Amino acid sequence: MSNYQIVDSLTEEVQANRKPEHELAPLFLNRWSPRAFSGRPVSEEDLNTLLEAAHWAPSSYNDQPWRFIVAKTEEQLRVFHGFLTDFNRTWASSAPVLVVIASDKLRENGDPNGAHAFDSGTAWGYLALQATLKGLSTHAIGGFDRQAAREALQIPDNYELHAVIAIGYQGDKNELPEAVRLREVPNGRKPLNEVVFEGKAGS
Template identity: 50%
Template sequence: MERTETRSLREAVAATREPEHEIDPLFVNRWSAYAMTGEPLPESEYLPLFEAARWAPSSRNSQPWRFAYAARGDEAWETFRGFVNDSNRRWADDAAVLAVLFSTTTGDDGRSLSSHSFDAGAAWENLALEGTRRGLVVHPMGGFDHEAASDALDAPDDYVAEVMVAIGERASPDTLPDDLRDHEEPNGRKPLDAVVTRGGF
C-alpha cells in the first residue's frame, strides 16, 4: 500500500471527491478506511501522529487532551480491545494501535474549559492528517464503552472519554466483511453553501 507523502489526490479519493476550491490535497485525502492488515507498527511509524496532535491549538494554551494507547502485543492490548463495541471490533481488531482520546474540563489554573472537546477535536484532526500523510489508516469511533475506558485507564474525574482511534497499515478491502467492503471508499461532503453562510442562517 502507498506509504509516502502525496501532493495530489489519491486515486480512490479522486474518484469520489472534488473540492469546490483549491486546497491542499492532504485535507481531501483524509478519510476513515476500515481495512487494516493486523500487523504491528514500530513506534517510529505511529508516535509522530501523537507528536502532530501535540501541536494543535487550544484555549489559553491549555492543551486539555490526553491520549492513552496500546500497541498490538502490549499487555494492555486486550484491555483496549475490550472497550470497543461488537460492531466496530469486526474491523478494529486489525489495528496496530488503539487509543482513547480524553479531554479535561478543568485547566491547570483551576478554571473550567468550555472548549475542551473542541480543542481535543483539533488534536484529533492533527493526528489524523499526519496519519494520512504517512499513508496509514486512522479511524475514529464513538462506538466504545466510555465509562469502562475511563475506569480501566484511571482517568481523573474531570476527564471525559471523547473517542477511540484505530491506527494501522492499510489492507485490501477484500479482507473486510461484505457489508463493510461495500462502504470502503471515501465519502463525499455537503456542498460548501450548505455549511457556510455569509451572515446568519
C-alpha cells in the same frame, strides 16, 4: 531519509469518490477513514510523530487539555477491544494501534474549561493529517463503552472520553465483513453552501 509520503496528487479511490468545489491541497482529500487495516506494525518512531503532531495543536490559553492513552501490545489491545461495540470490534481489532483521546474538563486553577472538547478535536485532526503524510490510516471510533473504558484505563472523572482512534496501514477491504466492506470508500461532503453562511446563519 524522510519516510513522508509525497501528497501532491489524489489517490485513485479518492478521485473516484471526492469532488471538491474549490482548490485545496490533496492531503485533505486523501485523508479518509478506512476500516480495513493490515497486520503491518507501526514503528515507535512513526507513532510518536503522530502524537507529537497532535500535541502541537492550538488550545485555549495553551492549556493542552488532551490526553492520549495508547494500546500497542497484545495485552493492551485486548483491554481496548473489550470496551468497543461489537460492530467496531469486527474491524478495529485488526488495527495495530488504538488510542483513546480524552480531555481535562478543568483548567489548572480548577475553573471549567469550556474549550476542552473543541481543542481535543483539533488535536485529533492534526494526528490524522500527520498520519496521512506518513502513509498511515486512521479512523476515529465513537462507538465504545465510555464507563468501561474509564474503569479499565483508570481515567479520572474530570476527564471526558471522546473517541478511540485506530491507527495502522490500510489493508484489503475484501477481508472485511460484507456489511462493512460496502462502506469502504472515501465519502463525500455536503455542498459548501449548506454549511457556510455570510453575515448571519442560514435556515
